Amino acid sequence: MKLTIHEIAQVVGAKNDWSQLADLSVNKIEFDSRLIEKGDIFLPLKGARDGHDFIEIAFDNGAIISFSEKEVEQAHLLVDDNLLAFQKLAKYYLEKTKVPVIAVTGSNGKTTTKDMIAAVLSKKFKTYKTQGNHNNEIGLPYTILHMPDDTEKLVLEMGMDHPGDIDFLSELAKPELAVITLIGEAHLEHMGSRENIAKGKMGITAGLHGELIAPADPIINAFIPDNQKIIRFGLPGEDLFITKLVEHKEKLTFETNFLDESITIPVPGKYNATNAMLAAFVGLHYGLSEAEIKKALKEVELTRNRTEWKKAKNGADLLSDVYNANPTAMRLILETFQAIPKNENGRKIAVLADMLELGPSAAQLHKDILKSIDFNKIDKVYLYGEMMKNLAEISTDKAVSYFTDLDLLTESLSADLKPTDQVLFKGSNSMKLSEVVEKL
Numbered sequence: 001m002k003l004t005i006h007e008i009a010q011v012v013g014a015k016n017d018w019s020q021l022a023d024l025s026v027n028k029i030e031f032d033s034r035l036i037e038k039g040d041i042f043l044p045l046k047g048a049r050d051g052h053d054f055i056e057i058a059f060d061n062g063a064i065i066s067f068s069e070k071e072v073e074q075a076h077l078l079v080d081d082n083l084l085a086f087q088k089l090a091k092y093y094l095e096k097t098k099v100p101v102i103a104v105t106g107s108n109g110k111t112t113t114k115d116m117i118a119a120v121l122s123k124k125f126k127t128y129k130t131q132g133n134h135n136n137e138i139g140l141p142y143t144i145l146h147m148p149d150d151t152e153k154l155v156l157e158m159g160m161d162h163p164g165d166i167d168f169l170s171e172l173a174k175p176e177l178a179v180i181t182l183i184g185e186a187h188l189e190h191m192g193s194r195e196n197i198a199k200g201k202m203g204i205t206a207g208l209h210g211e212l213i214a215p216a217d218p219i220i221n222a223f224i225p226d227n228q229k230i231i232r233f234g235l236p237g238e239d240l241f242i243t244k245l246v247e248h249k250e251k252l253t254f255e256t257n258f259l260d261e262s263i264t265i266p267v268p269g270k271y272n273a274t275n276a277m278l279a280a281f282v283g284l285h286y287g288l289s290e291a292e293i294k295k296a297l298k299e300v301e302l303t304r305n306r307t308e309w310k311k312a313k314n315g316a317d318l319l320s321d322v323y324n325a326n327p328t329a330m331r332l333i334l335e336t337f338q339a340i341p342k343n344e345n346g347r348k349i350a351v352l353a354d355m356l357e358l359g360p361s362a363a364q365l366h367k368d369i370l371k372s373i374d375f376n377k378i379d380k381v382y383l384y385g386e387m388m389k390n391l392a393e394i395s396t397d398k399a400v401s402y403f404t405d406l407d408l409l410t411e412s413l414s415a416d417l418k419p420t421d422q423v424l425f426k427g428s429n430s431m432k433l434s435e436v437v438e439k440l
């Protein structure tokens with residue numbers, strides 16, 4: 001990140017007298033104190049804990065300055081709202097660096113499409129893309145401020161938890177090209193109706209100053225702004241569509257109405273062919289040759305284990321969120337999971353495993369999770385790991401069971417699972433809950 005302390009102070013309108021601080025260049029910005037390195041700026045956020053509690057530790061780890069919403073003894077930039085300052089800084093940084101943004105959203109496939117677009121553009125440009133699930137009002141500014149100094153194209157995934165989220169992200173990032181992969185099913189996005197989902201995703205046009213690539217699905221038609229240049233994809237006859245598709249076990253070859261070459265991708269699934277078709281079109285839009293596009297897609301590396309719903313053998317819905325095993329992410333995914341309507345006669349089950357590397361306050365941070373579990377919504381809680389013992393010991397509810405052995409957890413859950421259940425899995429990757437999901 002190429003910014004200095006005085007420059008940041010001016011951009012965010014810091015209220016304290018920062019002029020006495022040395023105008024040093026800042027290395028990078030972090031809100032997780034464990035990631036702070038020498039020369040970084042710390043961003044205290046109100047997650048499961050108030051980030052201000054970790055300012056001292058951030059300086060121990062090498063921070064030279066911190067945002068703060070209150071006077072603190074360490075060198076700081078005093079602002080009313082740290083998150084707002086973070087977002088203002090990201091918007092400024094994009095304006096200053098003038099890096100073009102390609103924005104991607106959609107109910108499913110946005111991560112795959114983001115990865116494929118980045119893989120294609122990387123053949124010709126220094127391209128940076130959203131990492132993991134950093135697609136919300138915290139993750140998107142984080143991605144912008146973490147892009148390498150020589151970035152030429154930035155591919156940003158935009159996620160939506162609530163109506164208006166994407167309008168905000170689009171206004172911040174000002175994309176020159178936007179892609180909507182598809183408008184999904186309402187019940188898995190607690191957005192009420194498909195119309196609301198369509199309206200929400202079309203928020204991507206709020207800050208768009210270029211073309212929109214969107215599905216032929218007529219549900220979005222009501223939300224297309226006047227004189228918005230739009231390219232539609234899907235069924236034959238649309239601007240972009242697949243003309244031939246041959247699926248193999250681990251790969252897929254397809255042809256389109258706009259490419260001479262056929263394209264092969266290393267994953268099956270017609271929806272992946274559509275995602276690749278969109279990436280190919282974006283490649284053409286930026287002047288790549290069909291050969292370059294073909295090569296990029298043939299070897300694309302896709303983000304594995306995205307946070308998406310899977311089906312168990314018995315039909316139960318499984319949601320495994322393998323990202324960000326920190327107290328805030330655990331709280332947020334529990335809130336999201338609890339907000340989704342249950343299946344008919346179905347139960348909600350949460351399988352929570354240890355969050356690792358949480359330092360001295362790890363035990364308390366695991367106990368704090370109890371505050372995020374709503375036993376009126378969650379029917380059963382399976383806890384797994386040494387640290388989750390802290391949570392097991394303080395939860396009196398009979399819905400809670402505790403395991404130290406992964407096989408016993410798997411057997412017990414498998415025996416109990418009903419076809420109408422919804423199950424959430426969350427914990428550090430090394431706790432191997434993904435293996436439990438695979439077995440179910």
Ligand SMILES: N#Cc1c(NC(=O)c2cc(S(=O)(=O)N3CCOCC3)c(Cl)cc2Cl)sc2c1CCN(Cc1ccc(O)cc1)C2
Nearest residue numbers: 032045047048049133134139324326328329358359360361
């Ligand atoms: N609350 C809290 C903590 C963290 N939260 C986050 O990193 C965080 C994660 C998320 S997130 O949900 O993971 N996320 C971020 C990127 O975009 C997608 C969503 C969010 Cl939205 C907000 C926050 Cl504040 S990281 C962290 C804590 C509290 C403990 N910290 C380690 C530590 C423990 C003990 C110590 O003495 C010192 C440090 C690490």
